[in-house]
Amino acid sequence: MEGYFIYVANKLDSIRFGPSSGGKLFDLREVKTLSFWRAVSAEFLATMMFVFLGSASAIFDNDKVKISLAFGLAIMAMIQMFGHVSGGHINPAVSIAMAVSMNISVLRAFLYVVAQTIGAIIGAFILKGVTPSAFHGNLAVTNINSALGVTQAQGFGVELLLTFTLVFVIYGTVDANRPNFGSASLAIGLTVAMGHFSAISYTGASMNPARSLGSAVASNSYANHWIYWVGPIAGGVLASVLYKWVFDPYRGVPTMAEGAQTLLQDDSFVAIPRDYFKEGKKENMNASSNL
Template sequence: MCRGISGVLTRNVRDLKDRVTWQSALAELLGTCILIVIGTGTCIGKDWEANTPTIVQISLTFGLAVATVVRCIGHVSGGHINPAVTCAMLATRRVTLSKAIIYIVSQCLGAIIGSAIVMAITPADYMGDLGQTSVSSSIKAFPRAVAVEAFITFVLIFTIFASCDANRHDLSGSTPLSIGFAVAFCHMFAIKYTGSSMNPARTFGPAVVGGTWEHHWVYWIGPITGAIFAGLIYEFIFASNATPAKMRKYFSDPDYVGDRIFVHSIESNGHHDGHSDDVKKLNDRV
């Protein structure tokens, strides 16, 4: 047991010293910043030249923005751009605690910078609430709001784990696009309830810059809870290599490391579109 704990500590310290960790952190900051500028920028515009954004417009923008960013930085950091995704990866031991903390801090900083950019480029008369998420006044009990955020984040994380399962050979098409579609249709469903965050950083950035914190806790508790449940359920029940032995090892072996993921496109024959050496390099980063 002591040797196992020592191994965990060694991996955490190694990640802190690894240049790739900090390169990945910068990618997460930039990616989250881009997502916030494009996503929340689309939410702004009510009565601005009669250009009131629609639910479909907002949903597609967030979905396509996520897909694009994941495609751009997936080979560097895994393309989390969301603390809930990072928490799911931590819960399934795909990342160390030190790397998870660095990622989440980077994502939140990127969200703040993105919101500041939106504020800087938007005329004051049309700035509104900077695209902040808010719980609908029609929801009387806040557990409902938490449940909505947990559910849509569950769907997102389940999609990520299923689409990036390196042991599957039945996949085809673009992995980032499938993730983007999940974001889009979850927005179409949940905007009327909670504004559809499913990403604590997406809510945190506008809250910091805009100074509005009402019901902010909903957007951390809900998404992180849903993300962890989705990650563990896929890992030990639905993954292509899920077995009781795998679950026992997770709970008994401190050295257990979760299966690596692949975030790029899959060719029509079901095989990854990169060479094996490229896959290994990506696995070492994520």
């Protein structure tokens, strides 16, 4: 609205705080757009690179600090690179959570998950191709630390809580209604690193079904693999439901940009140029001086 002053505060409030239009479960029109397939391709490429970069840090040694930082920095870089294209999910648990909260359509979430899983598998096989064969049996495979007595139930709980935290951070940092403070990619990357620092000794701190699947397929190792699908997805969905319907202070409220766009499409308001008021003030001053 550059160059215009719109005196429509009451009407804008009614638009902004009116009932939500909701989200579409299936929007077949979006598959006909280039931007949709560009986004799907971005999820494929980002997940492939993330799995390669993160998993490579765990091949030759078990330095937990290095691994934690590698995965955190890798996801931060991928979100910075592709976030504006696809949203930078790079994680089936995130895409499914976004579909549950109706931020994206179920169709988009499904194709994102397909792209992410294929990308993760290819990324793991690329890592396998550049890694000496002596290490092919464990290409950063995630598994519960049964040697220390971690049970399947405990591993499930750890993955659920880690992914719950991650997805809640994602919702909080990308909320269009919050002030634009800080970097979303940095906050999310640090959360992934934090998850590794705190729980890598329990489960490997996956928080990402695609990441675990890629390593499992490339290494042909599927022990306790169900934990890395059920746990993260359950945690992501729980975070989605709680943020969207409990903690989101703007639930059902359009953003200011959406309200302004709705207003622009309404024929019942008038946009008045700022100069109108300046000219009116000058005329009043001239009239006063002539008295």
